[in-house]
Amino acid sequence: MKNSHVDERLLQRLAQAEARLGEVDEELSDPGVSGDPERLRVLGQERSDLEPVVEVAREIRRLREEIRGAETLAEEAEDPEMRELAQEEVGELRGRLESLAGRARRLLVPRDPLEDRPAVVEIRAGTGGDEAGLFAADLFRMYRRLAEQEGWTVELISLSEGIPGSVKEVIFVARGKGAYGRLRFESGVHRVQRVPETESQGRIHTSAATVAVLPEAEDVDLTIDPQDLRIDVFRSSGPGGQSVNTTDSAVRITHAPTGLVVSCQDEKSQHKNKAKALKVLRSRLLDQKIAEQEADRARERRLQVGTGDRSAKIRTYNFPQNRVTDHRIGLTLYRLEEILQGDLEELIGALRLAQEEERMESEGI
Numbered sequence: 001m002k003n004s005h006v007d008e009r010l011l012q013r014l015a016q017a018e019a020r021l022g023e024v025d026e027e028l029s030d031p032g033v034s035g036d037p038e039r040l041r042v043l044g045q046e047r048s049d050l051e052p053v054v055e056v057a058r059e060i061r062r063l064r065e066e067i068r069g070a071e072t073l074a075e076e077a078e079d080p081e082m083r084e085l086a087q088e089e090v091g092e093l094r095g096r097l098e099s100l101a102g103r104a105r106r107l108l109v110p111r112d113p114l115e116d117r118p119a120v121v122e123i124r125a126g127t128g129g130d131e132a133g134l135f136a137a138d139l140f141r142m143y144r145r146l147a148e149q150e151g152w153t154v155e156l157i158s159l160s161e162g163i164p165g166s167v168k169e170v171i172f173v174a175r176g177k178g179a180y181g182r183l184r185f186e187s188g189v190h191r192v193q194r195v196p197e198t199e200s201q202g203r204i205h206t207s208a209a210t211v212a213v214l215p216e217a218e219d220v221d222l223t224i225d226p227q228d229l230r231i232d233v234f235r236s237s238g239p240g241g242q243s244v245n246t247t248d249s250a251v252r253i254t255h256a257p258t259g260l261v262v263s264c265q266d267e268k269s270q271h272k273n274k275a276k277a278l279k280v281l282r283s284r285l286l287d288q289k290i291a292e293q294e295a296d297r298a299r300e301r302r303l304q305v306g307t308g309d310r311s312a313k314i315r316t317y318n319f320p321q322n323r324v325t326d327h328r329i330g331l332t333l334y335r336l337e338e339i340l341q342g343d344l345e346e347l348i349g350a351l352r353l354a355q356e357e358e359r360m361e362s363e364g365i
Contacts, residue, residue: 006060006101013108014057021050049111056104063100067093109359114290115181118216119174120157120283125167126189128207133166135192135317136209138340140170143183145342152176157276158264171280173216180215185351187213188314195320204320208313215290217282222289224282230254233270253277260284329354 024047033039070093074086123139125132147154157171174183191208199205233248250265251273262284264277316325317336324339324347325332331350333339339347 006064006097010101010104010108014053014060014104017050017053017108018057021047021054024050053104053107056100056107060097060100060104063093063097067097105360106356109356112181114215116177117180118176119180119183120171120214120216120280121174121183121186122169122171122212122214122280123167124169124210125162126208126210128192128205130163130166131192131196131205132207132209133162133168134196135190135207136167136170137165138192139190139209139211140167140172142340142342142344143172143174143186146344147174147176147342149342150176150178150182152179156266157280158266173279180213182348182352183213184215185213185348185355186211186314188312191313191316193316193318193320212287214283214287216279217286222282222285224255224285228256230256231274234265249273251277253281255281255285258285258288326351 024043027033028040028043028047033043067090070086070090074083074090077083077086121143123136123143125136128135144154152174153176155173155175157173159170160168162168189208189210191206193204193206195202196205230253232252232254234250234252235248249268249270250263251270252261252263253274254261260281262277262281264273264280267273267276312328314326314328316323316327317340318325319336322334322336323332324336326347329350331347333346335343
C-alpha cells in the first residue's frame, strides 16, 4: 500500500464536510433565510466550523496527487539521480500528508458546546489538616494567576478560611473565552508532597485538595421546580463564630430530589446570597447531567481524561523534586514553581490532545 493512501473513513468524513459546506452556502443565499436572524446565526457558525475542514480536505487531495506523480517518477525515471530526488520528494510529501491527516482528524472532532461557558470552580481542603488548607490556597492562587494570563474575570462566590493563609473551601466563577473548556481538566484530587513549615524533623508530608469544575448553567439547560427547593436563612458569621452581620442574610438552599446543599454568606444582602447560591446549585445539577452522559459515552474509552471523576487522584505536586505529575496521561514536568504561578499551558494542552484522541477514537475518525 502506498503512503499516498489516507484512511478511507477520514476521506469519507472530509467529503461529507465539503458537501455540507455547499448545502450551507446554498441555504445562506436563500432570501427566506436572510429574514431569520437565528437561522442565519446557526448557519454562519456551522460555515465557520466547516471552512477549515474543507481547506484541509482540498490540501490533502492536492498532496495525494503530488505524491502519486512523484512515486511514478521514482519508479520510471531512467536517470538514477532523478529517481533519488523523486524518492526524497515522496518522503517529504508523505510526512506532510500524515501531519495534515492528523489535523483533519482533530478538526472533525465535534466542538464542545460548553467550551466558552464560564467555569464554576470549587476547591476544598482534603486530608492533611492545616497543610491541606494551605495547599488549597495555593491552588486558588494558581487559578487566579491563570485567569489573569488568559484575560478572564474572576467572581468570588464564597470563601471559608482556616488558619492564616489557608482555605477550607472556596467557590469562584471564571469568565472568558475558553474558561470551562480549559479548566474542566482540573477536576479531581490534587496531591501535594512537601515539608510543612511547622515540621521540625524535615519530614515530607502528603496532603490533598479536591477541585470541581462545573459549567455555569443557563436557563435553557435545565428547569428547577421551586417546590423542590428548601431555602433557609441564618446569620452570617466569621472565624471563631464572631458575628459579621446583624441580620439573617446568609442563605442555605437544599435541592430535595438530589440532596444537594449550597450555602452562601459572603454578601450582606440576602437577595444576593440567594442568587449566588442558586447559580452554584444550577451548575452542580448541570454537571451531574453532563457526568451521566459522559459516563455512558466513556465506558469504552481507554483514558477517560474528560470524565471529571472527583474521587480520582489526577495530579501530584512534589516540592522537594520540583515536580508536577499528571497521572491521567503520565506527564511529568520539573517546573513546579512556574505551574503554581499559573503556567498551565503545557499541562492543559497535553490533556486536551489526549481528550481529542479519545473522542476521535470514539467517533471512528
